[in-house]
Amino acid sequence: MPWELKPDRPIYTQLIEQIELMIFSGVYSLGSKLPSVRDMAQEAAVNPNTMQRALAKLEEDGLIITHRTSGRTITEDANMIEEAKTKMAERQILDFLEKMQLMGFKQKEILAIINDIAKGMKE
Amino acid sequence: MPWELKPDRPIYTQLIEQIELMIFSGVYSLGSKLPSVRDMAQEAAVNPNTMQRALAKLEEDGLIITHRTSGRTITEDANMIEEAKTKMAERQILDFLEKMQLMGFKQKEILAIINDIAKGMKE
DNA sequence: ATTATTGTATTAAGCTCTTAATACAATAAT
DNA sequence: ATTATTGTATTAAGAGCTTAATACAATAAT
Structure with a gap:
């Protein structure tokens, strides 16, 4: 299940949703490290700014924790x-x-x- | 169930979907006449151009028939x-x-x- | 005959989303 | 110490969606 982005609604909202799905299903597990914004953007074939926007929202919601210079991790709050x-x-x-x-x-x-x-x- | 338009995806696609729902549920029944584009646009609190766009798509799909100067009707093809x-x-x-x-x-x-x-x- | 209503088309403006190209500071890696 | 990597910020450009303001031709209504 690679990244699936349709043109019928904003990409960043689709990214949020799909990352959430991967967190829920354990593709990204409790406390594990996420790839860098740039890497994730490249995997999804999307601009880094767009991926950043999605990740910022997920952090705002608490599902993801940002470590300023060492990347992001999934929350450990099961x-x-x-x-x-x-x-x-x-x-x-x-x-x-x-x-x-x-x-x-x-x-x-x-x-x-x-x-x-x-x-x-x-x- | 009035018109419910969210800002998270294009309005015209939401109009298409909601009009389809009204056709399926019989709010707009077989062969019945639709309000004018302008009236429907006003009801939905939307620009006539946007409503026109939605109706054009429904006509393209065959669910709606356009009569150049006397409005539109729902198809009679049950x-x-x-x-x-x-x-x-x-x-x-x-x-x-x-x-x-x-x-x-x-x-x-x-x-x-x-x-x-x-x-x-x-x- | 005249008027009103129909769908349709056009143009311009503003908005959001997306991309591209950079740049910066902090810190991890070497 | 130096280099690479991290998240983050900025600016400019383009694309799509939406609105507003018109205008037109055909025909229904009067």
């Missing part, structure tokens, strides 16, 4: 990560249900679709 | 609408599952979460 992960999952679920409802699916229909998904996943 | 609706639903489901997976949830965990959702909806 609870914070777990909370953020749960929050994102809840948001995903709510957004999905809301959109299905706005599309006109009735409660029962949504339920049936969910059951179909679960059925399909057991195989 | 199948087309149904297909587009199904396609959007599938996209929502796939995006949800993919993101949950990228967040690090295992197949079993996702399944458990889905069951929780279903459980919560039966009440």
Whole structure:
């Protein structure tokens, strides 16, 4: 799963989201060191300024700690990560249900679709 | 459910999406007449050019028919609408599952979460 | 016939995002 | 000590989105 950047919304927000995903999934583990801004920018094929912007936001949120001259590390606060992960999952679920409802699916229909998904996943 | 426009991605794409939702849910029904571009723009608190851009895309996709001087109507092709609706639903489901997976949830965990959702909806 | 309404097109301005090209200070590495 | 690497800041340019202000032709409404 390399960096996947679409042109339909700001790149820096996509970077924030994808880095968060990598933190939640453990690609970047608790307390581990991140590559330098420049390296991460190059990997993502993005300008260093843009990557910097994303990282600054993540630091503001506390998921990342910046060490002025020795790079950045992921927070060691496991609870914070777990909370953020749960929050994102809840948001995903709510957004999905809301959109299905706005599309006109009735409660029962949504339920049936969910059951179909679960059925399909057991195989 | 009035127009809900966030600043985190282009307005015209959000307009497209929300008009599609209204078509799928029947707020704008089969063959019915749409308000004029200017009226819709005003309702959405958006520039007429921006609304025009969204409507042009919907026409390109076939969901809307334009009558040069008497406004626009929703297509009468029920199948087309149904297909587009199904396609959007599938996209929502796939995006949800993919993101949950990228967040690090295992197949079993996702399944458990889905069951929780279903459980919560039966009440 | 006249007027109003329709979609459409154009031009200019302002805004955000992104890139590129630098530069700096602090400190890690040598 | 010297060099390399770190995050950070700045400036300029270009691209896309949005708004505002018009204008036009076709036709519906009066």
